[in-house]
Amino acid sequence: MTFNKNENGFDSVLLGIVLSLGLAIGLLILIFKTRYQTEMPLFEAIWNLSKKGLLTKDLLASSLPGLALIFIFSKLGKEKATIGAFVGVVPSIILTFWFL
DSSP: OOOOOOTTSSOOHHHHHHHHHHHHHHHHHHHHHHHOOOSSOHHHHHHHHHHTTOSHHHHHHHHHHHHHHHHHHHHHTOHHHHHHHHHHHHHHHHHHHHTO
16 A cells, blocks of 8 residues: 655645735734734724724735745745635735725
């Protein structure tokens, strides 16, 4: 009985989605914590500021690591992970343009 070894290693759509969304959300929280002082809960304060149009630059900046992740996965030859990273970046870009 032989087993086929996966030559691509960690090449999964789910890996790309999770890393891309995790980077976007993590960076948005980091940017918000360093730039704004508030006593409201974190996501409620982010929601209130985004409805006023004050977080569009921060939302766009939080999607940049996901775009870099797409580039890195494509250079490493991880096609499925590249597709997953792209799918993970799309919601943050949509939200950026939604709150303009």
